[in-house]
Amino acid sequence: MIGYFTDLDRNFELMNQLRRRLDRVFEGVDEPGWWSTDQFPRTNIYDTGKAFLVRAEVPGLTDKEVTLTLTQDVLTISGERKVELPEGYSVHRRERLPMQFSRSFALPAKADAEKVNATIKDGVLTVTVEKAAEVQPKQISVRNA
Amino acid sequence: MADQHKNVVRREQTHAEDVNERPAVAPRVDVLENENEILLFADLPGVSAQDLRIDLEKERLTIEARRSGSPEQGTELLAEYRPADYRRTFLVPRSIERDKIDAELKAGVLKLRLPRADALKPRSIPIRAS
Numbered sequence: 437m438i439g440y441f442t443d444l445d446r447n448f449e450l451m452n453q454l455r456r457r458l459d460r461v462f463e464g465v466d467e468p469g470w471w472s473t474d475q476f477p478r479t480n481i482y483d484t485g486k487a488f489l490v491r492a493e494v495p496g497l498t499d500k501e502v503t504l505t506l507t508q509d510v511l512t513i514s515g516e517r518k519v520e521l522p523e524g525y526s527v528h529r530r531e532r533l534p535m536q537f538s539r540s541f542a543l544p545a546k547a548d549a550e551k552v553n554a555t556i557k558d559g560v561l562t563v564t565v566e567k568a569a570e571v572q573p574k575q576i577s578v579r580n581a
Numbered sequence: 582m583a584d585q586h587k588n589v590v591r592r593e594q595t596h597a598e599d600v601n602e603r604p605a606v607a608p609r610v611d612v613l614e615n616e617n618e619i620l621l622f623a624d625l626p627g628v629s630a631q632d633l634r635i636d637l638e639k640e641r642l643t644i645e646a647r648r649s650g651s652p653e654q655g656t657e658l659l660a661e662y663r664p665a666d667y668r669r670t671f672l673v674p675r676s677i678e679r680d681k682i683d684a685e686l687k688a689g690v691l692k693l694r695l696p697r698a699d700a701l702k703p704r705s706i707p708i709r710a711s
Contacts, residue, residue: 478662480653482658489653489654493689495624495625495690496688525614531611558627558688
């Protein structure tokens with residue numbers, strides 16, 4: 437059963453990748469809906485050499501509503517996004533939806549679970565995950581022979 | 582179709598000030614209304630209060646926000662959003678009371694109250710039986 441779903445997931449992932457690429461063709465079109473992904477939160481990940489830098493857009497969320505877990509090289513961001521919707525109003529536009537979310541990112545190298553730093557500011561979550569000692573870049577000196 | 586295409590490509594050159602034009606995306610919004618006010622919520626992650634500008638010119642309400650910060654260092658492994666600026670314009674009724682507009686920015690979410698002028702609030706007219 438698990439194997440079956442994994443295969444299925446892989447196919448979906450391929451389709452998602454294709455979709456993401458196609459979405460980016462129209463980057464810069466300044467209309468709502470032209471985002472590169474529908475998933476929440478939208479996330480950017482950078483490799484800075486010594487560490488991975490993860491930035492996720494979590495508007496409206498505070499530190500209490502976000503949970504981060506790191507297992508070896510998989511970082512999971514989960515939580516709940518609540519949307520304020522007062523009573524007694526008629527709704528003209530509804531683009532911000534409440535949801536429970538969980539996203540996992542496989543980092544391309546082993547991370548040091550002791551050296552993770554996470555902050556949240558103005559609705560952007562920033563996580564710095566240092567790479568494990570054995571995958572840290574090493575500088576090799578070149579000697580004149 | 583071909584003409585439309587041309588317009589998209591040439592659009593940037595039609596502005597006189599396109600030197601300072603930074604890429605901008607439209608924030609997601611919720612717009613609600615009752616008889617007293619229009620209430621607008623906008624997702625503006627990465628924006629602090631001093632980088633946000635709200636303009637009401639006649640019936641055009643523009644929300645503009647600049648995202649400060651330098652481009653990220655390192656190799657990009659995943660890029661689902663660009664740290665672009667935000668810009669979105671709405672048409673609102675002229676009956677908004679300008680002096681009483683209230684804007685609050687919290688955790689990257691803008692809450693904007695646009696109260697209606699008292700004189701223009703909908704009134705129910707009593708009917709007398711004679």
